Amino acid sequence: MGKTLLKNGKIVNEGVICEVDVLLDGDTISKISNDISDSNATVMDLEGKYMLPGIIDDQVHFREPGLTHKGNISSESRAAVAGGITTFMEQPNTNPQTTTIKKLEEKFSVANKTSFANYSFLFGGTNDNLEELKRLDKNACSGIKLFLGSSTGNMLVDDEVVIENIFRNTEMVISAHCEDENTIRENLAKYKSEYGDDIPIKYHPIIRSEEACYISSSRAIALAKKTGARLHVFHLSTGKETDLFRNDIPLEEKKITAEVCIHHLWFSDKDYQDKGTLIKWNPAVKTSTDRETLWQALLDDRIDVIATDHAPHLLSEKNNVYTKAPSGGPLVQHALPAMLEKHLEGVISLEKIVEKMSHNPAKLFQIEKRGFLREGYFADLTVVDLKAPWQVSKENIYYKCGWSPFEGNTFQSKVSHTFVNGHLAFSEGKLSEKRNAKRLTFNR
Template sequence: MKRILIKNARIVNEGTIVEGDLLIEDKFIKEIGSSISPKTSDIQIIDAEGNYLIPGAIDDQVHFREPGLTHKGNIETESRAAVAGGITSFIEQPNTVPNAVTQELLEQKYQRAAEVSYANYSFMMGGTNDNLEELMKTNSKNVAGIKLFLGSSTGNMLVDDEAVLEKIFSNTDMLIATHCEDETTVRENLEKYKAQYGDDIPMKYHPLIRSEEACYISSSRAVALAKKTGARLHVFHLSTAKETELFTNKIPLEEKKITAEVCIHHLWFTDEDYDKKGSLIKWNPAVKTAGDREGLWKALLDDRIDVIATDHAPHTLEEKQNPYTNAPSGGPLVQHAVVAMFEAHHQNKISVERIVEKMAHNPAKLFRVEKRGFIREGYYADLVLVNPGLPWNVKKENILYKCGWSPFEGANFKSRITHTFVNGQLVYNNFKVKNIQCGERLLFNR
């Protein structure tokens, strides 16, 4: 039986920070206490030296590109980067090649992850205009939810038949996660700028093409449909202050049927960064104004927004260097998401307790993840040690994404992930990922 004793940690859990020790036994947290003495000689002791011990982050939206797009990334490479960044569980999206829109194709992704994933995993079942029967076969106990693209993005999985949407919303008790951008508005805006610039549209116009109006029209329709049908709706990657008005903070998360997520890039960058970063910060939905960023932060902190995620979506640098209309949207983020939020903590924008709430506790509550997302005795030992005073610089040599770049390249972070444990195994230690692919399939209490 493998035992690890973590001593002298600042344990961050459920709104408190307590100095103490934690004992891992095999896959699980065996004991939490103010001072735990080793009872056997075969125990490994790690001195946390007063650093933060947090539950591993659960990233509810990633694109790891396998199958079919593995020149950009794959489950092995991107999960490896994730554990280096303190993300111990991920939920991957269906817009791979082929799209995960049948139970057979969905299960193939699970089988592959079981072979190669460093982190725990789940995969969304993809909805289309004509696969309602397949959607209804989805097992709510071992699949995170159903993903619907209400605006087109990478993978061409647009669901734009309103009758079909209502059937999906009415006929499943699964969580429905949506990408919300109004397709008609986006296309009209794109044609206007193409008429002026051709394919080489300046990148700064991306947030005017993928506009506030496009986002709000789609998000408001999805929320209205969820209210009409009683569906369980989770709106991915809010990018505008206006959209936050659609969500409430008046009831506990466990009672909410309509929830929202914000991503790291929408909390970090603004449209002023396009001149410097160009297509490296081209996402769908687009990074927008400083006012939008401020509104997203406000909604995150007052609990209208429930979850922080990454929408990790790698592309090669060569692909990103294409003219606007051919430069794909998305970027890699899992390795730098947690430390980016700790940087926001250093800037007095958010407490460490709230980072843990939004990146670990709330995803676990929202998806009803079994025995993960908290530091509790009997829970899986998915744990991360963070040194808040160990500065480092993001550079090509320490970027682990298969695509080899990061929108944070050149950034200096004050905090560093020093250790990551997945299912009780120390998989990452100070810039080194161990060859321990011990990720397990997430299960859900539904």
Template sequence: MITSSVLIKNANIVNEGTIVNGDVYIENGIIREIASQISAKSPNVQVYDAEGKYLLPGVIDDQVHFREPGLTHKATIATESRAAVAGGITSFIEMPNTNPQATTIEKLEEKFDIAEKTSYANYSFMFGGTNDNLEEILKVDPKKVAALKLFLGSSTGNMLVDDPEVLEKIFSSTDLLIAVHCEDEDTIKENTAKYKEEYGDDIPIELHPIIRSEEACYLSSSKAIELAKKTGARLHVFHLSTAKELELFTNKIPLKDKKITAEVCIHHLWFSDQDYKEKGTFIKWNPAVKTAKDRDALFKALLDDRLDVIATDHAPHTKEEKNNVYTKAPSGGPLVQHALPAMLEFYHQDKISLEKIVEKMCHNPAILFEIEKRGYIREGYFADLVLVDLNAPWAVNADNIAYKCGWSPFEGTTFRSRITHTFVNGGLVYKNFKFYDIKNAKRLTFER
């Protein structure tokens, strides 16, 4: 529902480390005024009474796989961005390992064209690096593209960048933020071969974190960080999954000054290896969900700022694909609709404050990627906003799952908090399980 003027009243505004009750006035998609009380300036203003609900900046998810083009039996930009706004995610950054891969400027722009027509949430895409596309990497405009994605393990197509000389050249040559998936491929191959010899293709899923081990993660992460320090490259390490890797990161520097940053994903904060017995391949991710000790260490590092952002790594597959034996079941799962409710559940468990959730899911992605005028509730910023009722329990079930794949690792979970309204650039796109067929999204731009 798009109107040129919107007034949100009586909201508990969670922003920049504080919670204050007040009103927010929006005009033409921009936040124009924030005050304790604002009167409607004309009869044409659409007024929403928040009735004491909590108003958050729209979540920015810096790592999703929406599968388009080429893998649209699993998901599309339209279906998954729609699920994202139901989860309070108003902006996403999507990965390059689609089919075809976004490893040329031409293929990257084709994805932007699709999103412009079909996305419900604001969007950007990462450019993909390979062993032989440095010339294309150097053509990327850093003001228009989120980052460069390098797979240093667990890649698709030809996107595994495993030539050390090429890797150093890329790190030395680009001003783009370099985002990396870190798992050592040789270690994983060796472990897989060992267990395949014992079990064939039907390796017990409980061995997944042993195959994609702590050692595989640490070896790759430490090499990437060493290279970033050597070359001065701006490095962002995706989806940390082990306690050991946390020693590689610091909380001694403000985020805006960090050259090396890291994220943690929802599934690594929620699940542990104890959950494989019940969930099976439906919680098979790369990197793997590991021990409860790892999970607790990740949460601690999130709170003490060694880990900078929370993301989803949303990567849907069909139920049929996930129901395969270990070696044939793909890794990844859908998460954008349930990431914020999961974090709010941690709030109810007294594990994290609302202010910290907003910092890690809204403010910090905006700082880290230098996203223009998003991630905060500030006058002059785009009106990407989410209203949350902290006392409106709901259960995840097949009837309310919005993903094209039709399943969720959270199925059967009851969340105590509900996202009631999502605004994208001032337009109401979602309200209490109802979607408005309005595409008010914009391409993200970057202040670089």
């Protein structure tokens, strides 16, 4: 790859925005300083654009193996890179599920051959794989994933004894999907008795209710406090849950952390009328008041991470009646532009976006030499242009499923360049066919 010298850009890093040059040498950031010169480097004039540490998405579903008609590691990592995401952590509810060390390493083997972005995976906990989980090396992958409430796939962990044993038997971060299954089943039965399978989508956030979320997340947090486990609650969707989390200590000292996803920050229950099942997620998109409170908690640091929960399905699948339409949607290509839109609206600073989408995932999962623009770190960079309007359309969507809940939306900012380990993987709308992704390593 040689050397690349990025000039006339502004870095957004560790709470500071400043105009500096950045020299990339192979897969590493070699130097960050003013007025760098290197006769052996290819010079790129960024013309005032902003350089961010590569975005790290701690929750994606890339559908490989077994569900590759929806997406695969190759297709969805390409879309991620086009959206400025240089690193992803993929979830275990594939087919077969990633619940054995053998299946985990098989996924790593696929990613090694096909991924365009840096990668790691979460190991799925179940009601009956505790012994396998105990054998898992703490540096082998991102962490443990528990579905404490059913979702796409069949990985519900509902044995309380097993859950406590998992909490007591791992040093790794336990990432949890928190929805109370009994509450959901009761709510669903009520609406099925009235509407059959064709339940109006507006009832989705009532079926997968605030109560269902709060019961599950509060129980998980109580158990984490009891056992001393390291718990990360995925995709908060209710304002009520935000009071369960602290902002009076640094992230490095927190043992219980939280994540919010793009769709819960962007959409509300008012959008079901127009978007229908395209915005059917688990947990559900809820009220505008919930959305506002999630934003408040994100900005005051009760919520630590922004992610996507990227989960593609075919349109033919999403367009089924309520009970047959799967939950989830594609987001990795449009997550950063959506957040930049909120920046331009005055909702969130660039520094805070970088903190929640780059710095904090790296800290939380103890990722080695990523998530920051620092000399000696891997050269993962996302370059954004805040004055480059574009409209999301089928012609510029990279997801294998071919659609986006943002179709028709005009963003004022775009990702202009993405570097993955020093390689220019995306440039002005064009993806490189060369891959330079690496398996994540950890400092634990």
